[in-house]
Amino acid sequence: MQRQVNHARMVCELADCLAKKGWLPATAGNLSVKVSENPLLFAITRSGADKQALTEQDVILVDEHQRVQGETSYRPSAETIVHVKLYEKFQCGSVLHVHTLYNNLVSQLYFERGSVRLSDHELLKALDHWEEGAFIEVPIVENYHNLEELGRAVEAAATPDVPGVLVRNHGIYVWGSTPEAAKRYLEAFEFLFQYHLMLRQYQSHV
Numbered sequence: 786m787q788r789q790v791n792h793a794r795m796v797c798e799l800a801d802c803l804a805k806k807g808w809l810p811a812t813a814g815n816l817s818v819k820v821s822e823n824p825l826l827f828a829i830t831r832s833g834a835d836k837q838a839l840t841e842q843d844v845i846l847v848d849e850h851q852r853v854q855g856e857t858s859y860r861p862s863a864e865t866i867v868h869v870k871l872y873e874k875f876q877c878g879s880v881l882h883v884h885t886l887y888n889n890l891v892s893q894l895y896f897e898r899g900s901v902r903l904s905d906h907e908l909l910k911a912l913d914h915w916e917e918g919a920f921i922e923v924p925i926v927e928n929y930h931n932l933e934e935l936g937r938a939v940e941a942a943a944t945p946d947v948p949g950v951l952v953r954n955h956g957i958y959v960w961g962s963t964p965e966a967a968k969r970y971l972e973a974f975e976f977l978f979q980y981h982l983m984l985r986q987y988q989s990h991v
């Protein structure tokens with residue numbers, strides 16, 4: 786019991802921090818922290834919860850089949866399937882999904898290209914790319930309304946060296962070995978998307 790309470794609190798702390806940035810508008814987004822690997826169990830935000838005022842009761846324990854563990858009248862986030870796919874693919878410790886203006890704009894602008902290239906920036910180090918001349922390609926998938934299909938698309942596009950996948954005009958899924966790592970990656974992605982878009986805008990006026 787104590788374990789689950791702690792994981793629920795970790796999810797609440799993540800929600801608090803990300804909601805303050807305005808990254809979880811209108812009950813959007815879903816956040817999870819892994820509780821155990823084998824069998825897979827993770828704590829995830831419930832469907833429809835206001836992330837700006839999340840309580841531990843809004844965090845639900847689910848298994849790999851999205852089955853709710855324990856007593857609750859709530860349902861897990863509708864996008865829980867995407868979290869399952871990422872936990873199974875990477876054995877990561879946390880998955881964060883947010884809807885922001887900048888990740889939406891980037892996902893639409895570069896959708897036809899299939900990915901957005903981020904290069905020549907110090908903050909790539911926060912995404913574990915320390916090499917000289919580092920660049921990454923962040924994959925972009927279609928916003929399938931069938932969530933099984935969305936889960937499969939995110940899983941297929943996800944690679945170990947870039948810890949995020951964009952969904953067109955929807956948001957981003959980011960994962961990390963710990964909640965802290967996932968949050969660091971997410972903040973780096975969002976900074977780089979904003980920087981990229983603003984640089985593009987300034988350059989178009991030169």
Ligand SMILES: [Zn+2]
Nearest residue numbers: 814864955956
């Ligand atoms: Zn979403």
